[in-house]
Amino acid sequence: MPTTASTAPARRRSASGRGSSARRDDDAPLIPILARKVREVEAKAQRGKLGPTNRVKFQVIAFLVREERARVKADEAVPTAARAELLKRLDGVATILAKTAARDTSLIQLLEVDQAASPVAKRMRRDWLLESGADLPEDELIITDVAPVQTPVVPAALAERQVTPPQVEARRESNPFLAPDLTLRAPASTARRRLDGWELMGPLYKAFEIGAGGASASMELPVVPEFDRLSPKGLEIMPHQSRFLESVREGHRSFLLADEPGLGKTAQSVLAASVAGAYPLLAVVPNVVKMNWAREVERWTPQRRATVIHGDGATVDAFADVFIVNYEVLDRHLSWLGSLGLKGMVVDEAHFIKNLTSQRSQNVLALGARIREQVHNPLMLALTGTPLINDVEDFDAIWRFLGWTNGEKPGPELMAKLDATGFTPADKAFYPEARDAVISMGIVRRKKKDVAADLPDKLVADLPVELDDDYGRSIRAAERELGERLAAKYRRIIEARGDKVLIGEVDEDIVRLVAHGELEESKAAAAGGDNVFTMVRRIGQAKAVLAADYAVQLQRSVGKVVFFAKHIDVMDTAEAHFAAAGLRTISIRGDQTTPARQHAIDAFNSDPDVAIAVCSLTAAGVGLNMQAASNVVLAELSWTAAEQTQAIDRVHRIGQEEPVTAWRIIAAHTIDTKIAELIDSKQSLAARALDGEQIDPASSDSVQLSALMHLLRQSLGAA
Known part of the structure; x- marks a missing residue:
């Protein structure tokens, strides 16, 4: 943060401005402000909630402590005893900074004298100085933003890890040119807004921290349409889902969908892509729900094709409409996904990206930024029932992904909404209005109890998971071996009877006989060998x-x-x-x-x-x-x-x-x-x-017997 010219004479308000009573802080009115701010940072650090805004606070406090110490030492108008007291108080602030940095060593670099300051830090410093009564020169009052640096989708550290699945080349050759989106918005207006000079991220987080007297953090949604035109035959969307999809139909394209689990966020996302025509669509999801996503695409939009990206993507269907990838392997596929022409992106369990320093978060944010560069108004969905894990600043990464902020200030649309409130962070009324402005950007939050009338009183929801490690592969191999063993017994019986074994045709009586014999042997063998009981036991361990x-x-x-x-x-x-x-x-x-x-x-x-x-x-x-x-x-x-x-x-x-x-x-x-x-x-x-x-x-057949009969039919090619 560059050192500014001394403002010592201007920092003292006139006696008429303060009244006739004098206080010890008159010689350094900035110190009580620094003391209050450093306690806020310390409290957050003790709870492990030191997010981006408080890190900036830490940096600004450190800089102003150095600046104020130099000013107090040089101010000959301050008596010696008063100077010693002021320096002692500044040392107290510095001690808290040092203790906080010892707790979180990543803060130490922010204590560097030559640490570069962001526009947010400069605004924060300016606002604190103005609060202390300083009269700042005009060049310190007006702080301009640095032009954003274009961040590559693939960072240099990951360049060597990039893969290109075989079919992706085929897709490129079939359509070598990515059609330009002629509806991309013009550059944002450079006209100054009333709030341009304010540091707004801290107040936005505070607006959610203080809440709204119990008011729900959910945007206004359209009424339920008269007819359900979206559900495929045999299925029906629920009213709360229908209202969300009507909002998509009306043109809204970015959402933090924070419904509780069990309310069908995946189905809503799949159908939202259909309503918005947001194909190709990328879904970045935890590994545990990857298979469920593919199943939900097939279930709710059977006319669309989904492909799941495993490992290096050897089996990817590059001509699919929906690409599903888990966080762990995304880093290998950034290059081709960034050039595919995606028109929408869903981040499931979006709280996974809350740590902005993690490579996982940077991968997701880079892809999201690339999509917004290429497409006007793309469909961007962040799904999580828990957007806040530790602190309100957990919103930061999600808001960045959705394009609502850039981490340092609100985006143009949100800034316009904040400006329209007519308030500034100096006004108490700003905070509920600011909270509502962010919610209107696309926060949707429903709890089970809120939509209980829509739901069955008891629901069993299946979550298919893929056992794609060596242990999982060994289980599938053992299953095949068991099926082949059963098939060999079946063939021996058929051949002993003088019949031919026909592919795709089975004698159900013999199937039952072989399966029953295997089941009895399995019960006698207990845990010995590969049988239906040990198989299920191993699957349980793997899951x-x-x-x-x-x-x-x-x-x-x-x-x-x-x-x-x-x-x-x-x-x-x-x-x-x-x-x-x-x-x-x-x-x-x-x-x-x-x-x-x-x-x-x-x-x-x-x-x-x-x-x-x-x-x-x-x-x-x-x-x-x-x-x-x-x-x-x-x-x-x-x-x-x-x-x-x-x-x-x-x-x-x-x-x-x-x-x-x-x-x-x-x-x-x-x-x-x-x-x-x-x-x-x-x-x-x-x-x-x-x-x-x-x-x-x-x-009357047991589940065990029926399962063995299924394995046998499968091995015989008649399942």
Whole structure:
């Protein structure tokens, strides 16, 4: 920050301006301001919430302490004793700065004398000096912004990691020119606004920090349309989803969609792309929901093609409409994605990008900026039920991604809205108006209880996850080997009977016989060899961390969560993951005494600090009341529909005031998928039986037997 000319004489207000009483601060009215500001920074640092704005505050305080110390030492009008007292107070401010920097060592570089200052820091310094009564020269009153530097999508450090999937070259060759968007807006007007001279990011964060007396942080949405013209045959969007999509239809294109989990944010995003025609669309998502995104695209927009980007992208369908990539592999694909001509981008679990220094955040922000450069009014969606994890400044990265701010000041559209309020940050009325202005940019937040009439009282939602590590691949290989072993037995029986084995045709009686024999052998062998029981056990182990990670995200959005697993090792893995995430848990297991179990249940229902109940499917599936939660994670599948229902009903009980959602974690491309399908069919059959309808004779088969029959048919090519 460049040193400015001394303003010592001007810093003292006239006696008539202050009244006749004199104060010790008259000789250095800036010091109490610095003391107040440094305490604010210290308090934030102690809570681990030192975001970008407070880092700028730290820098400005450090600079002004040096400047003020030099001024006090040089001011001969100040008596010696008063000078010593003022220097002592400045040393106190400097000591707090040093302690804060010791807590967060990344602040040390901000203490450098030659540390460059941003326009935001210069404005902050100017405002504090004016607050102290200083009369500043005109060149310090008017602070101009530095022209933005074009940031490349691919930073130099990642250039060597870039890959180009084979089909991308084919797409480029089929259409070598990216059509220009002739509707791109003209350069923003250079006319000065009333608020141009103000530092506004701090006040915007403060506007959300102080809240609005309980007013919801959700923009006004259109009314529900008379007809649902968006849902494909057999599906129907809910009223709260329809209102969001009407806003897209009316032309709104950037949203922070902060609905609670279970309200269909993914479906709303998929349909929003269809309404806006925002194809190609990029969805950047956590690994645990990557497969679910592909399924939702197929489900809600069956006329569109989705492709999931794995690893280096060897299997990418470059002609797809929707590209789905997880955060972990995005860095390899920045180059071709940045040149594909994307017209929309969705960032799922957008709180993942809150750390602006992380490469993950920089990748997302660079791609978002590139899309806004290439397309007028692109569809930009940030999805998260928890936009704020630690501090209101967690909004920073999300607002940047959406183009609402650039981190240092509001964008043109938001600035116009703020200017239209007629207030400045010096006015108390500015803060609720500023909050409303940001919300109107596209914040949509609904809770389950707000739209309870739209929801079923109990919903089972499947989350397919991909086991794409070596362990997952070994599970799929073992599944294939089991299927081939069953197929070999089947062929031997058919050949012994003198018949020919026909591809695609099976004898169901023989299929049942072979599967039944395998099931009996598996029960006798217990944990020995690869059988249907060991297979499901291994799948549960492979899903443990993915399921636990989803439960952590869910808990941050909705509060208490009940986590069910079948095996103790899966429970142990999950509990270790929760502990690492800083969450308190209780455990319900079969080896507990009755008093210990009840104590754990009481703690979960009554202690707000207990976040997750980790429960055994068999030990906690009956007789327990855990209705403090309305969300359940089923990390492992049960062998019976009744066991699953009993687990969900620990939460779905009389007295539950919110709709209940059970999130079933399913390993895609494994037998897990078939088991989930079989469980659902058993539930449907049970309902039909109770209603007096005829039951398919196959309904008497166990899930294990049906799963083995499926594996055998699959291996024979008749699944």
